[in-house]
Amino acid sequence: MSAYDGTGPEEILSVEHLGVRLGGRDVLSDVTFAIRAGEFTGLIGSNGAGKTTLLKAILGLHAPSGGDIRIAGRPRSRRNPLIGYVPQRYLLDADMPLRARDVVGLGLDAHRLGISRPSRERTDRIDAMLAAVDAQGFADSRVGNLSGGEQQRVLIAHALISRPRLLLLDEPLANLDLRSGHEIVALLARIATEQEIAVLISAHEMNPLLGVMDRIVYLAGGRAASGTTAEVVRGDVLSRLYGYHVDVLRVHGRVLVVSGAAGGGPDGQSEHPVEVLA
Amino acid sequence: MSVPLATVFGHGFFESGPVHTALTVGATAAIVSGTVGVFAVIRGQSFAGEALSDIGAAGGSAAFLAGVGALWGFLASAVGAAAVMELIGIQRPRGRDLATGIVLGASLGIAALLLYLGTTVRSTTGATVTILFGSLFAVDPGTIPAIVAFSALALAVIMLVQRPLLLSSLSPELAAARGIRVRVIGATYLLALAVAVALAALSIGAILGTALLIGPAATALRLTSRPGRAIAIAAAIGMAATWLGIVLAYDSFYWPPRGHGWPVSFFVVALVLMAYLVARLPAMVRRNH
Numbered sequence: 001m002s003a004y005d006g007t008g009p010e011e012i013l014s015v016e017h018l019g020v021r022l023g024g025r026d027v028l029s030d031v032t033f034a035i036r037a038g039e040f041t042g043l044i045g046s047n048g049a050g051k052t053t054l055l056k057a058i059l060g061l062h063a064p065s066g067g068d069i070r071i072a073g074r075p076r077s078r079r080n081p082l083i084g085y086v087p088q089r090y091l092l093d094a095d096m097p098l099r100a101r102d103v104v105g106l107g108l109d110a111h112r113l114g115i116s117r118p119s120r121e122r123t124d125r126i127d128a129m130l131a132a133v134d135a136q137g138f139a140d141s142r143v144g145n146l147s148g149g150e151q152q153r154v155l156i157a158h159a160l161i162s163r164p165r166l167l168l169l170d171e172p173l174a175n176l177d178l179r180s181g182h183e184i185v186a187l188l189a190r191i192a193t194e195q196e197i198a199v200l201i202s203a204h205e206m207n208p209l210l211g212v213m214d215r216i217v218y219l220a221g222g223r224a225a226s227g228t229t230a231e232v233v234r235g236d237v238l239s240r241l242y243g244y245h246v247d248v249l250r251v252h253g254r255v256l257v258v259s260g261a262a263g264g265g266p267d268g269q270s271e272h273p274v275e276v277l278a
Numbered sequence: 279m280s281v282p283l284a285t286v287f288g289h290g291f292f293e294s295g296p297v298h299t300a301l302t303v304g305a306t307a308a309i310v311s312g313t314v315g316v317f318a319v320i321r322g323q324s325f326a327g328e329a330l331s332d333i334g335a336a337g338g339s340a341a342f343l344a345g346v347g348a349l350w351g352f353l354a355s356a357v358g359a360a361a362v363m364e365l366i367g368i369q370r371p372r373g374r375d376l377a378t379g380i381v382l383g384a385s386l387g388i389a390a391l392l393l394y395l396g397t398t399v400r401s402t403t404g405a406t407v408t409i410l411f412g413s414l415f416a417v418d419p420g421t422i423p424a425i426v427a428f429s430a431l432a433l434a435v436i437m438l439v440q441r442p443l444l445l446s447s448l449s450p451e452l453a454a455a456r457g458i459r460v461r462v463i464g465a466t467y468l469l470a471l472a473v474a475v476a477l478a479a480l481s482i483g484a485i486l487g488t489a490l491l492i493g494p495a496a497t498a499l500r501l502t503s504r505p506g507r508a509i510a511i512a513a514a515i516g517m518a519a520t521w522l523g524i525v526l527a528y529d530s531f532y533w534p535p536r537g538h539g540w541p542v543s544f545f546v547v548a549l550v551l552m553a554y555l556v557a558r559l560p561a562m563v564r565r566n567h
Contacts, residue, residue, distance in 0.1 A: 059455050085455040096320055096448060097499050097508045103448065110445035111456050113438050142503040158452070 009037040010072065012082075012166050012198035013058065018067035020050075020057050026222055027053045031067070033217045033226035035198040037165065040189050042209040043202040045219030046277055051202040052088065054219065055168050058200075059085055072165055084159030088170040092151055094144035100154045101126050101139045107158035129161045133187060149180030153187070160191065167191070169201040173208055181208055188212075206233070206278055207254050220277075233257070246277060288528045300414035300524050300542065303425055307477040308490060308516030310429045313436055314474035315495030315516075316508045317467060321447045326363065326468065327491045330475040332382040332389075333359040335484035338409040339392035343399065348409060349421050352476035352484070353428065360472040364465045389484070407541075412483030414524060414542045425477060432473040439466055444505060481520065482543040490516055493550035500557040519549035 014034040020027050027050045035041050045051050056062045058069055060076050069076045071083065084107075098106075104126050109116055116122075130139045133153040138146055143154060152172055159167060169188070173181045189212040192199040203209060206216065210229065217226040218233070220241045225232050232238070233255055238246050242259070249256045257278040291297055318327050337355020338348045393406045408416050436443070442463045446453040450460045478487035498511035523545035530540035 061454055080457075083455070085452065087449060087451040087455070092448065093320070093322075095499055097316070097503050097505050098444070098448065099503050102504070106441065106445045106448070110441045110453065111458055112441055114441075115437055116441060155452075 009039070009196070011035070012037050012072055013200065014068075014070045014073075015054075015058070016068045016070075018054075018057065018069060019065045020053055020062050021065040022053065022062065026065070028057070028219075028222050028224075029066075031219075031222075031224040033215075033224060035166070035200060035215065037196045037198055038192055039214040040192045040199045040209075040212050041201070041215040041217060042206055042213040043200055043217045043219065044204070044206045044209075044278055045202075046204055049219040050222050051204075051219055052170055055085075055170050055200070055202060058166075058168060059083060081162055082165045084162065084164035084167045086152070086155045086159050086167075086169040086172055089148065089152065089172065089175055092143045092146075094142070096142070096144050098143050099140050100135060100143055100146065100150075100157075101130060103143050103154050104129055104157045104161055107161040125161065129157045132160070132191070133157045147180075148176055149184065152176065152180070152184055156184075156187070156191075160195075160197075164197065166198045166200065169199070171202055171204070173203055173205075185209060185212055204278065210253075210255065218278075242277070286529075287525060288531065291525070291528055294528075295419065296415045296417075297524065297528065299417050299419045299422065301521060302422055303417050303477075304414050304481055304520030304524060304542075304546075305517050306425055306429045307474075307481040308494070308520045309513045310432050310474045311478045311490045312494045312498070312512030312514075312516045313433060313509050314470050315491040315493075316498060316505065316512050317436070317443060317447065318471060318491060319495045319499055321467070323471065324488065324492045327471060327475055328488045329363065329382055330356045330359055330472050331479055331484050331487040333385045334475055334479045334487070335389040335410060336385045336392065338479060338484055339389040339396065342405045342409060343392050343396040347418060347421055349424060349476065349480050352479045353473065356472035356476045356479075357469065360468040364468055408483070410483050410485050411541060412479065412481055412486060412543045414481055414520070415527070415539075417480065425480070428473050429477060432470045435466060435470045439463055440505075443467055482546050486543050486547050489547045489550050490520075493547075493554055494519070497550075497554045497557045500554075500561070515550070515553050519546050519553065522549055 011034050016032050018031040019029045031054065043051050043054065053062060057064055058076065060080065071080055105116070105122065108122065108125070127136070127139070130136050133156050135150070135153045135157060138150055143151060146154065156169075167188075172184055176184065185208055188199050188201065191197060201209065206213075213229055215226065216229050216232050217224050218238065218241065220238070221243060223241055225237055225241045233248055235246065235248050238248060238257060244259065246257055246259045249258055256276055259275045259277055318324055334352045334356045337351040339351070340355070341348050341351025389409070393409060396405055407413065442453060442458045445456065446458060446460045446463050453460050453463075474491060475487055478490040482490055494512040494515035495508070497515055498508040501511055502508050523542050526545045527539055527542040531537070533540065
């Protein structure tokens with residue numbers, strides 16, 4: 001299944017039986033899923049489930065202990081121009097003497113040595129990218145002075161300007177207010193469709209992504225279940241993944257994954273306290 | 279020379295050999311410090327600059343005891359210290375506290391011993407002040423070619439790695455994801471920092487060197503949001519402060535106590551501080567309204 005099978009859009013990312021060991025501990029084991037061009041995929045799991053580890057393994061920053069990762073059918077490599085990445089959010093330093101457009105420009109040629117030559121073509125490309133993420137309004141502001149949502153747009157533009165086929169985002173919605181979060185999700189969904197890019201976005205909460213996810217990769221205990229939300233977000237599938245009984249509750253169009261709610265132990269008694277898992 | 283100019287530039291200022299040397303060395307050190315300093319500030323590595331300075335003090339003192347030029351002592355110890363810092367990973371915040379507390383104190387202690395031995399053996403006391411607090415007028419003009427060569431090297435290195443260095447400073451993760459060898463870039467930068475620190479130590483002394491490295495850069499970063507301009511402004515401020523400092527120190531020969539010029543380093547550091555305060559003024563005024 002790793003190569004393009006001729007039906008539907010091209011497979012951009014395929015992860016097969018991936019295992020990652022860090023510090024003598026299996027953080028991921030036997031993780032298998034695939035993403036096609038134009039698909040918006042949510043990587044869902046609680047803190048410590050291995051989301052960041054998986055993204056870093058795809059980036060080539062963690063070596064797998066087993067299995068295989070292929071990008072557009074080819075083995076992954078360091079500095080893969082097909083991948084764009086937005087790391088877990090942190091506030092950029094206010095001392096950083098960079099305007100939003102400089103950060104986007106670094107996405108074009110930061111790996112090169114020597115001094116960058118300003119050119120008409122370079123400026124036009126940066127302007128077009130800033131427009132694509134609705135960031136023209138603060139293109140010339142210092143990045144450290146921008147709001148969280150604005151910085152997020154700049155970092156997305158930085159990741160996209162080198163025209164990757166796969167965009168990885170690590171918890172882009174953490175620390176964003178609800179409205180900025182909605183705007184970022186809508187922007188990413190639009191970019192996935194318009195630019196035929198595969199988007200993989202990690203989150204510990206799936207609800208903000210429910211309306212736009214084409215596919216979900218659910219991580220728990222270092223293992224993964226993937227498919228459409230209808231296929232994955234089910235009590236039986238997630239119980240098998242967690243290794244104990246969990247319930248999926250749908251309340252007002254929102255989904256809650258809960259452990260220990262309805263007597264899951266062998267004798268009908270709850271083995272785990274009631275806990276919202278996702 | 280017209281009378282007003284003669285009051286600014288003391289008698290014989292332009293004819294003096296030591297003044298020529300001081301102007302050349304001061305300008306070179308200011309340009310390198312400004313350029314390297316901008317990255318030190320945005321990388322949060324002022325501490326590394328201070329560490330290299332203090333270790334440089336020990337190196338400069340050893341050079342004095344051995345009868346070698348102070349430049350070589352500063353350079354060898356700062357570059358050696360930079361290599362050790364890279365090896366033991368002193369960049370990590372946890373390592374910083376320990377390093378500052380133990381290694382830096384020890385370096386100054388060693389400097390104290392070496393300077394004591396040096397002054398005893400050579401029966402001069404001037405070297406202590408020169409090593410710790412610098413004296414641009416005492417620089418041996420024979421070292422100018424070496425100073426210019428090392429400066430050119432440090433500037434070339436910074437220009438070569440500036441883009442990967444900027445991205446690594448903005449976010450090591452983003453840089454690593456783009457295939458940039460963050461550690462190699464960091465180590466390369468540390469070497470340039472060591473050279474800049476050695477030159478600053480030679481100009482205004484090992485203890486005050488960080489002022490020339492960080493002051494102009496911090497000022498420039500308040501004034502512009504563009505890295506290229508920040509470097510140009512930092513170099514200009516550093517150069518203005520050293521040159522003006524040299525002029526004032528030369529004039530101070532006629533100030534009280536008469537016949538003893540004030541140290542150049544004092545003027546340079548005071549001017550750097552003034553520039554920083556002036557650049558901060560608008561923000562401070564805004565906050566009070």
